[in-house]
Amino acid sequence: MKPITLALAGVLGFATPLAWAGNADLDAKFKELVDRSFKTTGIAQKERMIQLDFQKLCSALEAGEKVDPKKIEELRQAQEQTIRWPSDGKFLGNWKEGEKIAQSGRGLTWTDNPDTVNGGGCYNCHQMDQKELSYGNIGPSLSGYGKLRGNSEEVLKYAWRQIWNSKSFNLCSSMPRFGDAGILTEQQIKDVMGYLFDPESPVNKNHK
Numbered sequence: 001m002k003p004i005t006l007a008l009a010g011v012l013g014f015a016t017p018l019a020w021a022g023n024a025d026l027d028a029k030f031k032e033l034v035d036r037s038f039k040t041t042g043i044a045q046k047e048r049m050i051q052l053d054f055q056k057l058c059s060a061l062e063a064g065e066k067v068d069p070k071k072i073e074e075l076r077q078a079q080e081q082t083i084r085w086p087s088d089g090k091f092l093g094n095w096k097e098g099e100k101i102a103q104s105g106r107g108l109t110w111t112d113n114p115d116t117v118n119g120g121g122c123y124n125c126h127q128m129d130q131k132e133l134s135y136g137n138i139g140p141s142l143s144g145y146g147k148l149r150g151n152s153e154e155v156l157k158y159a160w161r162q163i164w165n166s167k168s169f170n171l172c173s174s175m176p177r178f179g180d181a182g183i184l185t186e187q188q189i190k191d192v193m194g195y196l197f198d199p200e201s202p203v204n205k206n207h208k
């Protein structure tokens with residue numbers, strides 16, 4: 001599971017969770033190593049290597065350090081503040097566009113032009129269409145998502161929030177912050193939502 005997560009972290013550009021917690025000397029050496037080894041190339045900025053506050057905390061947790069649960073909750077609440085709801089109140093876009101986004105892992109690497117349209121790479125972690133042969137299983141299967149859950153406002157909001165910023169539910173979720181980190185646009189998230197919820201989408205149509 002690890003290598004896939006880390007490779008993906010590289011592609012999508014969120015900070016790699018490396019745990020050197022508690023050793024200032026090693027910490028300084030590591031920072032120096034990163035500084036020497038990485039450089040900004042094209043759209044891949046070196047700043048991506050700097051851990052955000054919640055990423056630091058999750059690394060500490062992974063390293064087995066004791067972390068005050070209040071701190072975890074505080075940072076989770078801060079992630080919740082990042083959620084932006086669809087500006088026109090409409091959650092669902094075009095499922096056909098959404099399918100392309102779910103299947104594409106392109107974007108944000110140093111070989112991509114700045115105008116490359118980013119993909120969501122959902123298949124790297126989720127089964128979505130039962131007819132699809134190849135998919136990752138870091139996340140739960142999303143096959144039949146709308147068929148099984150319906151499309152009440154509560155369900156739509158839950159899925160939107162998960163896609164916009166998964167850390168607003170589970171601070172140390174491995175799912176990228178598609179909206180908050182600017183990986184996908186609002187329209188792209190609507191299209192991916194269409195892919196999850198439209199009865200005509202293969203996510204629901206192929207679900208047996």
Ligand code: HEC
Pocket residue numbers: 005008102120121122123124125126138139140142159162163166170172173174175176178192
């Ligand atoms: C790096 C792996 C990864 C990628 C890529 C990923 N997810 Fe997830 N996703 C997860 C994990 C893990 C969960 C389980 C909850 C958690 O830990 O946040 C999840 C949960 C979800 C859920 C909530 C399921 C439920 O009902 O509880 C939805 C919806 C979802 N993902 C949609 C997507 C979509 C759409 C994409 C592509 C735009 C995507 N995910 C890409 C890892 C991923």
